[in-house]
Amino acid sequence: MRIDIITVLPELLQSPFEASILKRAIDKGLVSIHFHNLRDYSTNNYKQIDDYQFGGGAGMVMMIEPIDKCISALKQEREYGEIIYMTPDGETLNQGIANELSLKENLILLCGHYKGVDQRVRDQFITREISIGDYVLSGGELGAAVLCDSIIRLIPGVLSNETSALTDSFQDNLLAPPIYTRPSSYKQWEVPEILLSGDSAKIEAWREEQAYKHTQQRRPDLLED
Numbered sequence: 001m002r003i004d005i006i007t008v009l010p011e012l013l014q015s016p017f018e019a020s021i022l023k024r025a026i027d028k029g030l031v032s033i034h035f036h037n038l039r040d041y042s043t044n045n046y047k048q049i050d051d052y053q054f055g056g057g058a059g060m061v062m063m064i065e066p067i068d069k070c071i072s073a074l075k076q077e078r079e080y081g082e083i084i085y086m087t088p089d090g091e092t093l094n095q096g097i098a099n100e101l102s103l104k105e106n107l108i109l110l111c112g113h114y115k116g117v118d119q120r121v122r123d124q125f126i127t128r129e130i131s132i133g134d135y136v137l138s139g140g141e142l143g144a145a146v147l148c149d150s151i152i153r154l155i156p157g158v159l160s161n162e163t164s165a166l167t168d169s170f171q172d173n174l175l176a177p178p179i180y181t182r183p184s185s186y187k188q189w190e191v192p193e194i195l196l197s198g199d200s201a202k203i204e205a206w207r208e209e210q211a212y213k214h215t216q217q218r219r220p221d222l223l224e225d
Helices: 008-016 019-027 065-075 095-101 119-125 141-152 200-218 220-224
Strands: 002-007 034-036 051-052 060-062 080-094 106-111 128-131
Touching: 002 008, 002 065, 002 141, 008 034, 008 065, 008 080, 008 141, 019 034, 019 141, 065 106, 065 119, 080 141, 095 141, 106 141, 128 141
Parallel strands: 002 034, 002 106, 080 106, 080 128
Antiparallel strands: 051 060
16 A cells, blocks of 8 residues: 655654554555655745635635645556545544555545645545544644554554454444453452353353443444444
8 A cells, every 4th residue: 555645744744654553564565655745846936835815814725736736746656546635524534434445555645734725626636535533633644644543554464463453443333342461360350250261152252242331331322323
């Protein structure tokens, strides 16, 4: 998978990809991340990429021309499964979206700033708009990092145990059940006996029951879906 990220602050985005699972995925050649500084596509010597909005109003707007030049240059080199704009009014990221995007070969992520982008960018170039929650950040970079993490961990070979991602919360519209590790007894706090029984079928049934109860208590809305 290749992910091209268009941003005015590439330095803000680099560190998440220099450690942990994301770095491992890059080192294995399972994913490549490319940052594109939008100011490199500016049309004047001031590297301007924003301007006042027509009709008046507070806040600057990202201009269409630098974004057009950047996206068009990328599209000349390869086809993209999605061109995604990170915006608070997009569809809210969930596990299903992450699963779907993890199957794409090439993605472009456009990070918004200021009051957002010229509407013509959204009309002409963007194929999908994604939000990571009902709140506003200073820019789309942190949202892009969250989206990348949710996608990349699903790519086969990224996690050391490939079945791990399939048992995460939300994969079956259920939250994950309680989990335990050694020691089995600590300060008289005990691990449930069923997990020590060695009976795989009973353990799996217990986990399914606990996942349902956990979801019912904390996120009953998921069960409605």
